[in-house]
Amino acid sequence: MISKKAxxxxxxxxxxEEQCIKExxxxxxxxxxxxxxxxxxxxxxxxxxxxxHSGIICQHxxxxxxxxxxxxxxxxxxxxxxxxxGFLQKGDVMIFASRGGKTKELLPIAxxxxxxxxxxxxxxxxxxxxLAQIADVVLKQHVNRETDKHNMQGTTSTTALxxxxxxxxxxxxxxxxxxxxxxxxIHPGGAVGERLNNK
Numbered sequence: 001m002i003s004k005k006a007x008x009x010x011x012x013x014x015x016x017e018e019q020c021i022k023e024x025x026x027x028x029x030x031x032x033x034x035x036x037x038x039x040x041x042x043x044x045x046x047x048x049x050x051x052x053h054s055g056i057i058c059q060h061x062x063x064x065x066x067x068x069x070x071x072x073x074x075x076x077x078x079x080x081x082x083x084x085x086g087f088l089q090k091g092d093v094m095i096f097a098s099r100g101g102k103t104k105e106l107l108p109i110a111x112x113x114x115x116x117x118x119x120x121x122x123x124x125x126x127x128x129x130x131l132a133q134i135a136d137v138v139l140k141q142h143v144n145r146e147t148d149k150h151n152m153q154g155t156t157s158t159t160a161l162x163x164x165x166x167x168x169x170x171x172x173x174x175x176x177x178x179x180x181x182x183x184x185x186i187h188p189g190g191a192v193g194e195r196l197n198n199k
Contacts, residue, residue, distance in 0.1 A: 009148075019144055021159070024164075033168075036121050037172060039119050041176055043119070044071070046093050046094075047072070048061045048062045049075045061095060062074040064169045069178070069186065073087060085112045090117035092118050095120075096120065097123045099126075099141060099157050101122065102130055110134045123141050123161060124140075124141055143160050
């Protein structure tokens with residue numbers, strides 16, 4: 001059996017992240033969120049990019065978009081400056097996720113996007129940061145604290161980012177009138193595919 005201290009830390013993690021999601025509603029900017037949804041709904045292609053934990057959640061966002069037939073891909077910061085930004089064309093959308101808004105690997109990608117006429121959505125805590133300043137839309141990421149005792153691991157911050165992406169997808173399903181029959185066609189596999197295709 002693990003120590004009481006370890007068990008307490010585990011249970012406290014639930015409380016920390018629950019509180020974060022509740023507090024996020026206080027930072028919800030209706031105008032910015034609406035503009036982000038409008039851009040994503042009308043964009044031919046969607047790119048996502050971030051480093052570390054943010055990058056992993058950006059991969060999840062790209063998959064979420066594909067699942068509602070918004071063509072999307074995660075663009076690795078390393079590959080972006082070696083030709084991968086060729087995926088993006090004028091009128092497309094690029095989503096950057098950076099808690100501090102200063103991730104140096106993302107700044108040259110943002111410059112490329114601006115030069116190509118690609119719309120930029122930045123998700124960050126720092127609304128005065130370089131990635132926020134260059135963006136067409138900024139979505140506020142609020143984080144109360146990470147779940148570990150040192151407040152250093154990307155835990156609550158990734159949950160907060162995920163929540164924003166999930167909210168965007170939920171809104172896009174409504175805005176584009178995406179139907180379960182459409183998803184059944186592209187997702188025949190697994191329990192979800194079986195349930196949808198047996199209706």
